[in-house]
Amino acid sequence: MASRNGRSGSSSKSSPSCSRSLSFSSPVVCHDICGQSTPLSHSSSHPLPSSASSSISGSWLLGHPRTSVRFKHQLRRVSGVSETVQQPENCWRVSPNNVILLVYTAGRNTPRFLTSLYSPSVASLIYDAWMDAWRGLLFASRRAYDIIRHPSSLKILLSHVVSGFRDMTGHQVIILLLRTDRAIGHTKQRLVQVIRRFRRTLLLPITTADVHNASCIPLNGPGLRLPVRNLEILRERNADNARCVCWVLWTITDPEAIDSAIRLAGTIRWFNDTSDRNPPYEAIVSTFESCFDATKQLYPDMRDLAYFSGRAILQINTGAKLKSRDHASRYPIPAVSSNRYEHTDPDLHHIIRMLECNSGPDRPTIDFPTGGTNTPAHSLRMSNLFVDLTRVGQNPALKSYESYLSAATTDHQAIIANTLVMWYMFLGGHVEDETFWATDKS
Amino acid sequence: MGHRQIVGIGLIDLSSGLFIIEYYSDSLEVILSHLSTTLMNVIVDGHCLWPLNYLLEFFAAWEKRPANLTSVVYQWCCTISKAVARLGPGEIPTSRRARLNFIYDLRVREPLTLDGWTPHWPRESFFSTVGSGCDSVRLDSTSHRTHSCQPVVTFLNYEDLLRTSLKAGFRLAGPGHDQPAIHLGHTSHNNQIFEIAFSSDDDEVVADVVCTWIADGGVAPPGWFVRYFTKRLENRNSFSRRLQWASTCCIERIWRSELEVSALETVHLLNRLKVNVDHVTDNGKWVRLLIFAIRSTTGRESLSSHNWRSLDRPTSDSGLYERFVSRDVEVMKSLEEAQDWGRLEVWMVLYSVPVFHKAPMET
Numbered sequence: 041m042a043s044r045n046g047r048s049g050s051s052s053k054s055s056p057s058c059s060r061s062l063s064f065s066s067p068v069v070c071h072d073i074c075g076q077s078t079p080l081s082h083s084s085s086h087p088l089p090s091s092a093s094s095s096i097s098g099s100w101l102l103g104h105p106r107t108s109v110r111f112k113h114q115l116r117r118v119s120g121v122s123e124t125v126q127q128p129e130n131c132w133r134v135s136p137n138n139v140i141l142l143v144y145t146a147g148r149n150t151p152r153f154l155t156s157l158y159s160p161s162v163a164s165l166i167y168d169a170w171m172d173a174w175r176g177l178l179f180a181s182r183r184a185y186d187i188i189r190h191p192s193s194l195k196i197l198l199s200h201v202v203s204g205f206r207d208m209t210g211h212q213v214i215i216l217l218l219r220t221d222r223a224i225g226h227t228k229q230r231l232v233q234v235i236r237r238f239r240r241t242l243l244l245p246i247t248t249a250d251v252h253n254a255s256c257i258p259l260n261g262p263g264l265r266l267p268v269r270n271l272e273i274l275r276e277r278n279a280d281n282a283r284c285v286c287w288v289l290w291t292i293t294d295p296e297a298i299d300s301a302i303r304l305a306g307t308i309r310w311f312n313d314t315s316d317r318n319p320p321y322e323a324i325v326s327t328f329e330s331c332f333d334a335t336k337q338l339y340p341d342m343r344d345l346a347y348f349s350g351r352a353i354l355q356i357n358t359g360a361k362l363k364s365r366d367h368a369s370r371y372p373i374p375a376v377s378s379n380r381y382e383h384t385d386p387d388l389h390h391i392i393r394m395l396e397c398n399s400g401p402d403r404p405t406i407d408f409p410t411g412g413t414n415t416p417a418h419s420l421r422m423s424n425l426f427v428d429l430t431r432v433g434q435n436p437a438l439k440s441y442e443s444y445l446s447a448a449t450t451d452h453q454a455i456i457a458n459t460l461v462m463w464y465m466f467l468g469g470h471v472e473d474e475t476f477w478a479t480d481k482s
Numbered sequence: 483m484g485h486r487q488i489v490g491i492g493l494i495d496l497s498s499g500l501f502i503i504e505y506y507s508d509s510l511e512v513i514l515s516h517l518s519t520t521l522m523n524v525i526v527d528g529h530c531l532w533p534l535n536y537l538l539e540f541f542a543a544w545e546k547r548p549a550n551l552t553s554v555v556y557q558w559c560c561t562i563s564k565a566v567a568r569l570g571p572g573e574i575p576t577s578r579r580a581r582l583n584f585i586y587d588l589r590v591r592e593p594l595t596l597d598g599w600t601p602h603w604p605r606e607s608f609f610s611t612v613g614s615g616c617d618s619v620r621l622d623s624t625s626h627r628t629h630s631c632q633p634v635v636t637f638l639n640y641e642d643l644l645r646t647s648l649k650a651g652f653r654l655a656g657p658g659h660d661q662p663a664i665h666l667g668h669t670s671h672n673n674q675i676f677e678i679a680f681s682s683d684d685d686e687v688v689a690d691v692v693c694t695w696i697a698d699g700g701v702a703p704p705g706w707f708v709r710y711f712t713k714r715l716e717n718r719n720s721f722s723r724r725l726q727w728a729s730t731c732c733i734e735r736i737w738r739s740e741l742e743v744s745a746l747e748t749v750h751l752l753n754r755l756k757v758n759v760d761h762v763t764d765n766g767k768w769v770r771l772l773i774f775a776i777r778s779t780t781g782r783e784s785l786s787s788h789n790w791r792s793l794d795r796p797t798s799d800s801g802l803y804e805r806f807v808s809r810d811v812e813v814m815k816s817l818e819e820a821q822d823w824g825r826l827e828v829w830m831v832l833y834s835v836p837v838f839h840k841a842p843m844e845t
Contacts, residue, residue, distance in 0.1 A: 264516045266509045437613035441606045448543035469520040482510045
């Protein structure tokens, strides 16, 4: 397997001053504490886990000097225990029944890692190892660490840890070899239990070791990509819905059909590659305006139509803004004042507030719904709209601080996810296009 | 629930082969990870820091937050502390006027007067300026580091960020919240976090930073706890209820090393804390702590009557397995010489607890 940075275990040059010459009857893992890779007997390109045995019998070697320095520090922290081990400190013997291979895989865009499985020291090693991979230093190269630690939770001696990295069919693979000093059978079951128990313990740790170096965390890496189930179906359905709404609002006069079409219009992602057609905007705006009398009072029983047509206006206008400013000028938001609707339905009032503050040519404005007052369905739709508004050139202005915090307080996971995506873009993060297709991003 | 991604964890042993456990990672965690990376970039960058407070406040308001948020937030704290360390001495203002100028820089339409100044900036009134304030962060298509936005970076930006971060990460991670110990990776370079937090007037901020010790299983360099709290107690008579709780919980875990490093200061701290034995997690362990304090070189004379009285009460036996050491005889003798009959009685009664008879006398 090719190395991304041109370094691989088999191509690394050994350093006579640092590496140790090892001769083991069983497969060997060598840890070069000086940071030089020392290939032993095997090529380093065995895929895992299908050829785990051959990988283990190959050379599991170290690479990066800086990490080795960190690792030395790690060793010093546990030096009291390390003195009790009667082995060379930087190499160890692998034999059946004393090795556990722990494999973790995640998609490139799903940096998720399981730590705290065993002990803080192991977690630190995983942490460091992951960060090296994250920085692209060690893809497809190999690393080894030693650790001496008594993880009380497992009642086993994890005397050594070896980790390696692979880039295997689009997945990062981190391999940890844990040597235990006791029989593996019981330990294996315990590990399974621990993994299940700790499956949501820790997020991928992010290093702060090099904050003095401004480029420590790659900015040009892949953007945020969340999996969207049945994306193609969603795209097709979106195009179908757009066609359907246009046809109904342009040709049908049945009130129920119009009502349904307007409801649907507020959920369509307009002006993208699947529905690049002009929406019946004038019809929707006139429907919205027809819900109010000359004094701008809402007619009885027109709440739903006003709400859904108002939402459709916002949706179309936001879609147009995403395309271009000129395009947005073709879909102006009608002037409306929210003052007289303060005592109306909270969701409708919020829609009207949003229409009011986004009707001008100024920067988009995000007026947060209130968690306890607005319905969750409305808040979710709006939070999804906010994500799109944040994509429009300028950052939107924020309003309603208390309402903003209420989303976190009410613990609506999907709204929280949308709000965090919004902040991610606020701070300059890039989001892959397919992510926007998920209304619920949690 | 949203979509989840399956990743695999396999355990292999060479004798029996491979088995795979399905492992699920939800999208919220992925978002959080990306956001965390970006947030730390902005902190390191130092531009347009102030809107971050709103993001951190959002996390602080998130009551049912994922358990992993605490360790992630701690990384933000570390990043902030390192950014503070980069500031020159002239960039760390201490006067109220400097703080006022800082607030004025945050696009306040009307200058504030010193009388109206509060240490925390009014979040509500600045909220609507977030968008206009951070366009420079994201409008550049290449990198937010290359923009020409004039930074308004002061120590106070970071101080405020750190306070809010600690609140987001540790307000719900303290004593009484059933959370597993997590590895935060305390290292000496994180001193700045404690320096900044302990300089705060707000006891809750200090309690948050104390919770970093507790969440991490009480890992801290010996002497830290006493040093920081002794300094803080110089100007204060008491702590807030939560800080009292957190500090008691913390000292329960690390008292031995504190006594070894600075016995007198530790005893003084115990006196000032006025801990009610009924309120500690394990009163047997607390009694043990007091015994060790009395055994220390200055403990017998310096330990307050309140703490002596704490020994004069029935306690659970848990954790009270102490050997009778020669120093205990010295304590008795000195109490007798001082004719301090009340304390001598307490000391003698204490050693009538059956568990002490189980262990042989240490010579």
